[in-house]
Amino acid sequence: MTIVYIGDDNPSSTSFHRFLALKRLGHLVTIYNPQDACKEQLQGFLGSKIHFRTGYQFLQNRIRKWLTTVLEKQKTVDLIWVDSGELIGKSALETLKIAGAPVVLYNVDDPTGKRDGGRFKSLLRALPFYDLVVVVRTESEKECRELGASNVLLVYRSYDEEAHKPYDTLAEIPTQFQSEIAFIGTWMRYEKRDDFLLKLIQNGLPVAIWGDRWQKSPHWNALKAHYRGGALGGRDYVAAIQGAKLCIGMLSKGNRDLHTQRSLEIPFIGGLFCAERTSEHTEMYQEDEEAVFWNDVDECILTCRDLLGNEPKRESIRRAGMRRVRENKVGNEDICTRIIEELKRNQAI
Template sequence: MRILYIGDGNPFSTSFHRLSALRRLGYTVDVRNPYEAFKTSLEHFIFGKIHYRTGFRFLQNKVNSWLSEILAGGENFDIIWVDSGELFGKKCLQNLKTVGIPVILYNVDDPTGKRDGNRFKSLLEALPLYDLVVVVRQESERECIKLGAARVLWVYRSYDEEAHRPYRNVEEIPAQFRSDVAFIGTWIRYEKRDEFLLKLIELGVPVSIWGTRWQNSPNWHKLKPHHRGDGLGGRDYVAAIQGAKVCIGMLSKGNRDLHTQRSLEVPFAGGLFCAERTSEHEEMYREGVEAVFWSDAVECARVCKELLANDSLRENIRLAGMERVRSLKVGNEDACRTILETVFQTT
């Protein structure tokens, strides 16, 4: 099978992991990256913001012409896989549908939510034209159906079987990625992640932070001594997870998260997952056995201290979490198989 994959080809992006999984499964994947093709417009100081806030409305003619050039190339594909889809409105999908093969949308954001304003306006207008829409939130599933999507599949987010594989020998993990309690993630305005981590620090939890934009936090002067570096990718990301005794996972409330990418990646990569208590986290893992949960910073601090003081308990939970996440079959290869099987059952 030959797949036309339209999405971000950045080696550190989650979409890159998905297309890599498709190739590992034996499919021929041709990648076309719209974010590279329209990089000048999308990253322009003024026009980039305008495009984002108008749902990329003023890019539609150019994007549609770009798609026409791809389709006119004379190459034969069996399926079109659109990752994110924010740049493609109704006319773009009508164009893609002229080829007469299934078109999939895979979106890990919250396209039907309110956090990002009109960012997904063009995508939402195009929803009814996709043969299958894949989302990672149950709310998104229901809302996409109401907006006219022909078929919607809800899936958990995924770890990647290759990119996130743990080190066989923990002694191989570089010293700079070892820590007691780690948080790997970006500072996000209004999410109060900085306040949460500062509270842990004030309660005596030895927190290490990796990620970008933390300098924008009003609490940066207090968090700076705990900041170990910017965003991590590749084996460094795995090393920081596996090299921590406890890994904190935070949700994006603006995105209506009940689980995140970290919810799967941390246990798979050999970390002990410590995250907010949600219905989906409780469906994934047995609390206190395969992962640990909390409702606020005070409870999180107490749980972290208990784990740091008990090596055997910590190791038992970590190993049980690794086993559990593999049993869930939520790797990228698993997800890709399910998606392709589903779309060909419905077309």
């Protein structure tokens, strides 16, 4: 199948991982980054802020012309895959539809939620014109239908079979990525992740933190001794997860998360997943057998203490989690296959 893939072409992005997964499945896929159409407009703090808040409405003519050029390069098109889609409004989507191929939207954000203000304004107006809309939240599924999307598929997020492949042995993991308890994630002003991690530290737990913007935390002076560095990608990301005895997973409340990318990536890589107890987490994994969960920081402290002092239990849960996430069929190749099968089922391709 010949696929035009509209998405982020940064090799470390999850969008690019999905592009590669489609190629591994045997499809002929060409990636085009929609930001190439408006690099100048999105550069700089003010410009990017204005377009984010206005839902990229003032960039639509530019993006539409760019998409026309993209399609002129393609001799045949069997499927157009739009990943994220925040830059693709109604007129731009109508341009894509001229190719005569089905167009699928895959979005792992919360486009119908309130956290990001007007960011997805253009995308929401285009929803009725997609042949399939793929989302990762039950709220998004319902709200996309209410906004006119005729075919909506709910999926879990996914790990990547190649990018997140574990090291063969722990001995291969560099010492700088080994830890007792790891948290990998960005500091966010209203998410209180710093409060949570600080309480773990104050209770004597050896926490290692990787991620951006932690210097902005009001608790930075107390956290900086536990800070290992900025955002991780590639094999460093895999090493930090596999090299930890426990991996803390946190949700984004502003995004109405009940699971995140880490919920799949951590067990696949071989980390012991320790996260907030939600309906989706307990559906994915058997509690205390394949992952461990908590309702608040105090329960997390008790859970971490117990597991750090019990290697056989820790290893049993870790191995069982690795098996379960593979059985759940939530790799990028699995999800991409499911999406294409859904399109075939609806006779879109």
